[in-house]
Amino acid sequence: MRLTNRAKHLEKKPMTLVEKMYLPAIAQGLGITIKHFFRKKATIQYPEQKRELSPIFRGLHVLKRDEEGKERCTACGLCALACPAEAISMEAAERKKGEEHLYREEKYAAVYEINMLRCIFCGLCEEACPKAAIFLQPDVMAPPFYERSEVIYGKDRLVEKMEQRANTGIEKYVK
Ligand code: SF4
Ligand code: SF4
Numbered sequence: 001m002r003l004t005n006r007a008k009h010l011e012k013k014p015m016t017l018v019e020k021m022y023l024p025a026i027a028q029g030l031g032i033t034i035k036h037f038f039r040k041k042a043t044i045q046y047p048e049q050k051r052e053l054s055p056i057f058r059g060l061h062v063l064k065r066d067e068e069g070k071e072r073c074t075a076c077g078l079c080a081l082a083c084p085a086e087a088i089s090m091e092a093a094e095r096k097k098g099e100e101h102l103y104r105e106e107k108y109a110a111v112y113e114i115n116m117l118r119c120i121f122c123g124l125c126e127e128a129c130p131k132a133a134i135f136l137q138p139d140v141m142a143p144p145f146y147e148r149s150e151v152i153y154g155k156d157r158l159v160e161k162m163e164q165r166a167n168t169g170i171e172k173y174v175k
Pocket of ligand 1 (some may be wrong): 086126
């Protein structure tokens with residue numbers, strides 16, 4: 001029974017003497033190798049070399065501070081809810097007296113973690129955040145890693161450093 005009319009019956013011709021020697025095929029293969037040897041390399045030596053990024057590139061996350069250096073995140077959980085990869089987890093805590101200079105709202109994220117092995121850099125967490133607290137940086141790639149334990153990013157690596165705060169507001173990230 002024939003399943004399709006597009007099937008072709010191929011006849012296997014006997015090999016010629018030259019073909020049996022394999023030398024022309026080897027020379028042809030070497031020719032292709034030599035041709036590619038002198039072409040521009042498609043690979044780069046990352047992370048020492050970096051490619052130019054697209055203007056819509058979404059890179060490593062940052063948890064922003066406000067103009068006074070307070071953490072913007074209020075641990076509402078909307079980013080975790082929006083995340084299709086379930087990469088975000090957090091633990092909320094209540095701001096205590098005397099911590100007003102650290103956290104913007106009465107509730108803050110005592111623990112905030114992103115699993116970079118799960119993250120697909122879709123940017124949905126950024127879109128879901130009502131406090132303009134989380135952004136995917138357009139010019140910073142997630143660095144390479146060698147241990148699985150290195151890919152869980154906690155607040156120590158996500159919260160914007162104070163000196164960074166001095167240079168960039170959220171204007172850089174708002175499109
Ligand atoms: S960028 Fe996408 S996948 Fe990554 S943490 Fe945000 S919502 Fe989740
Ligand atoms: S980053 Fe934004 S959305 Fe996520 S918990 Fe903090 S305030 Fe809520």
